Amino acid sequence: MKSRWATLLLLCCCCLGHGVARTWPRSHQREAAALRESLNRHRYLNSFSHDNSTAFYGLNQFSYLSPEEFKALYLGSKPAWSPRYPAAGQTPIPNVSLPLRFDWRDKHVVNQVRNQKMCGGCWAFSVVSAIESTCAIQGKPLDYLSVQQVIDCSFNNYGCSGGSPLSALSWLNETQVKLVEDSEYPFKAENGLCRYFPQSQSGVSIKDFSAYDFSGQEDEMAKALLSFGPLVVIVDAVSWQDYLGGVIQHHCSSGEANHAVLITGFDKTGNTPYWIVHNSWGNSWGIEGYAHVKMGDNVCGIADSVSAVFV
Ligand SMILES: *[C@@H]1O[C@H](CO)[C@@H](O)[C@H](O)[C@H]1NC(C)=O
Numbered sequence: 268m269k270s271r272w273a274t275l276l277l278l279c280c281c282c283l284g285h286g287v288a289r290t291w292p293r294s295h296q297r298e299a300a301a302l303r304e305s306l307n308r309h310r311y312l313n314s315f316s317h318d319n320s321t322a323f324y325g326l327n328q329f330s331y332l333s334p335e336e337f338k339a340l341y342l343g344s345k346p347a348w349s350p351r352y353p354a355a356g357q358t359p360i361p362n363v364s365l366p367l368r369f370d371w372r373d374k375h376v377v378n379q380v381r382n383q384k385m386c387g388g389c390w391a392f393s394v395v396s397a398i399e400s401t402c403a404i405q406g407k408p409l410d411y412l413s414v415q416q417v418i419d420c421s422f423n424n425y426g427c428s429g430g431s432p433l434s435a436l437s438w439l440n441e442t443q444v445k446l447v448e449d450s451e452y453p454f455k456a457e458n459g460l461c462r463y464f465p466q467s468q469s470g471v472s473i474k475d476f477s478a479y480d481f482s483g484q485e486d487e488m489a490k491a492l493l494s495f496g497p498l499v500v501i502v503d504a505v506s507w508q509d510y511l512g513g514v515i516q517h518h519c520s521s522g523e524a525n526h527a528v529l530i531t532g533f534d535k536t537g538n539t540p541y542w543i544v545h546n547s548w549g550n551s552w553g554i555e556g557y558a559h560v561k562m563g564d565n566v567c568g569i570a571d572s573v574s575a576v577f578v
C-alpha cells in the first residue's frame with residue numbers, strides 16, 4: 268500500500284502544470300489529506316456493489332485531488348443559455364430496429380480518447396469528437412480536428428473555464444466556422460487568442476445539429492445513435508473522479524450536469540444494459556478512457572440533454 272501511495276504522489280508532481288499551481292497552491296500535507304479522503308470515499312462508493320457488473324471505485328490519477336478541486340478543474344460543462352432544445356430543426360429519429368450491441372468504434376469512425384489536462388474544455392472535446400466521427404461515417408478520413416480552435420474562438424463559452432456543448436454547436440452552425448486539423452491548431456490546455464484562417468483553408472463546417480431530451484426514452488436515444496452517429500451528452504460526473512470500471516448505476520444524479528462526453532455505443536447483452544461513453548481524461552482513466560453507464564434509468568442525467576451533429 269505504501270509504495271502505491273508513493274507512486275501516486277510522484278504522479279501528482281508530474282502532472283501539476285503551472286496552470287494548476289497558480290490556482291491551487293499545493294503541499295504534500297494537502298495531497299496526503301486528499302488521498303485519505305479519497306480512500307474513505309472509495310470505501311463508501313464500493314459499499315453499494317450488489318452484483319458483479321456494478322461500477323467499482325479506487326485509486327487513480329485524480330485521487331490526490333479533493334472533490335472540490337476535481338470539480339473546479341475537470342467538470343467544466345455549464346448549462347446552455349441558448350435555448351436548450353431549439354424547437355426549429357429537430358431532426359426526426361428514424362424507426363430503426365435496435366441490435367443488442369452496437370459501437371461506432373467497431374466501424375473505425377471514433378478517434379482515440381484525448382486528454383483535456385487541466386483545461387475545463389470537455390464541452391469542446393465532446394463536440395469536436397462528434398464532428399470527427401460524423402465526417403468519418405460519411406466516408407471521409409477520420410481526422411483529428413482542432414479542439415483548441417473551439418476553445419479559443421467560441422465566444423459564447425468560457426474556454427478552459429467551461430462551456431456548453433449546445434452553445435458551441437449553435438456557434439458552429441451560425442458562423443459556419445471551418446474547423447481545421449488538430450495539427451494546424453494544436454491543443455495547449457489553456458485559453459488563447461482566436462486564430463483566423465483564410466477562406467481557402469481546408470476544414471470542416473457543420474450543416475446542422477439537433478438537441479433532444481430523451482429522459483424516459485433511451486431506446487429512442489439508441490435509435491438516434493444508430494442513425495446519426497455518436498451523441499454529445501452532458502452528465503453529472505462528480506463520482507467519476509474515482510471510477511475504475513464496471514457499470515455506473517449508483518452515486519449519480521440527473522439535473523446536476525457538469526461534464527460533457529460522447530456516447531459511441533451501447534451494450535444490452537448482459538444483465539445490466541449500458542451506454543459506452545468516450546471521455547476526455549486520457550486513456551488511463553476508467554476502461555481505457557471509457558465509462559459504462561447503465562441504460563434506461565437516466566443515470567447521471569445521461570438522457571437529459573443529447574445532441575447529434577450533421578456535417
Ligand atoms: C456475473 O454474474 C452473472 C450472474 O449473476 C454470471 O452469469 C456472470 O458470469 C458473472 N460475471 C463475472 C465476470 O463474474
Ligand SMILES: *[C@@H]1O[C@H](CO)[C@@H](O)[C@H](O)[C@H]1NC(C)=O
Binds near residue numbers: 362364
Ligand atoms: C417502429 O417499428 C416497429 C417494428 O418495425 C413497429 O412495431 C413500431 O410500431 C414502429 N414505431 C413507430 C413509432 O412507428
Ligand SMILES: *[C@@H]1O[C@H](CO)[C@@H](O)[C@H](O)[C@H]1NC(C)=O
Binds near residue numbers: 440474476477
Ligand atoms: C443551423 O443553421 C441552419 C442554417 O442557417 C438553420 O436553418 C438551422 O435552423 C440551424 N439549426 C439549429 C438547431 O439552430
